[in-house]
Amino acid sequence: MVGTQWGDEGKGKFTDLLAKEMSMVVRYQGGHNAGHTLVVDDETFALQLVPSGVLYDHIEPVIGNGVVVDPFVLLAELDMLNRRGIDTRNLRVSGNAHLIMPYHQQLDALQERHLGKSKLGTTKRGIGPTYADKATRMGVRVQDLLDEQIFREKLAAALSHHNKVLTKVFNRLPVDPDGLADKILGECLEPLRPHIADTTDLIHTALESGQHVLFEGAQATFLDLDHGTYPFVTSSNPTAGGACAGTGVGPRHIDRVLGIAKAYVTRVGAGPFPTELFDDDGDKMVDIGHEYGTNTGRRRRPGWFDAVMLRHAVRLNSLTDLAITKLDVLDTFETVKVCVGYEIDGVRTDKLPYHQSDLHDAVPVYEELPGWRTDLSSATEPRHLPAAAHTYLELIQDQVGVPISLVSTGPGRTQFLHLS
Ligand code: GDP
Ligand code: IMO
Ligand code: MG
16 A cells, blocks of 8 residues: 555555455554554544554554664554553564664754755654665664664664764764663663564565455655655655565565545645645645644645646556545535646646656646535445546546545545445
8 A cells, every 4th residue: 555645645544444354564664754543433543653454453563674663652652552452462573674763863853954944844753864874784773672782883883973973063962872772772672572573574474374464655656765756755665666675575466556645635844746735725625634744743735636646656656546535625615626737838748747847847737627515424335425526536537547446535434435
């Protein structure tokens, strides 16, 4: 399952829904920059690191090697779930996942400050600096916790570099490697120990015995480090290919790729956004859709549905089908719009421009349809949708080129319908 826009499409809700039919739910990238919301009866769960299948007893939730893990955040999330009666003993964390250290978070915040007006608007969770350390082979992995000497050596080596940056570039105090090692080993090792595992082996064993495994993407296609609107992206690969690298499962095992798309678009943080709205329609989307970050509380930037981006997301992810979420948010609109192409320097194109400067100048070409002006929040079957809502979904489907299999009409677990 992958986000097809700029995040917050409702991946958590659909992971929770589809997990009913699965044995394992696996996060494959990102970290606690994600905020996945599940609403079950009157209870809301906002998850950052723990896979969204965790609410079911039959699910083995797995944090794959491609994820970056803040051990304090993970333990706090497990604690929160346990206090709310959720059994988390089944959770498994890859020994190969990299650890987010307090200095990564500090560097993330300092780098953003240094960028000033050009800042990316990161979540300041230390995601970028942790993946950077992974790439420069300066990272510390979950399995390093199990060998105190190695852990201390790696922390000391990383800090011999980062302390120079902290003190000489940013004029901050250095971090004491031994003090930090004492704190992490003292507070995190024992509670984490039973969860640390060879998750690649676990996933393959499950697949070999015919079980169904769901890979839960965090972030989204256009936040992808390689395929997104660089540099306004995250530092991992949320696209479907990331599920292979981030878990150790080859592409032939993946037989369905469900793209999650909002019925409109939102984006948090900086970066180009061709269909962004600065008018009353945008404010209405934010108000009705409660478009404020699950994680950071920031207002999400709103815009109309962009079929150009979605067509590109189909290619990048080999999407087999789509789930459209938050259709109910458009219930009161007189008319609704879908961006079907761009005009760039007066020339019409149906494809996402390769050169990003062109995306900054892209003027959306819209098809405008009458709104349905009906409360969809209790629609659970296709016949409950008015003709105008069907027409809107059909336009999206025709434009994007893959079937819409699911439609979500509210945050709750039961507020959805199967379309095909
Ligand atoms: P994720 O990051 O993709 O899991 O999405 P978030 O949880 O960050 O944001 C989606 C928000 O929309 C959450 O508050 C969900 O409870 C809510 N939501 C999901 N589906 C629907 C829907 O169909 N209608 C409405 N009104 N809210 C929804
Ligand atoms: P979910 O999984 C929306 C955005 C940040 C910023 C950029 C880089 O809930 O959809 P980072 O902290 O990752 O280095 O920030 O990516 N971003 C998200 N936006 N939803 C998310 O996750 C996001 N995770 C990161 O706002 O623009
Ligand atoms: Mg989110």
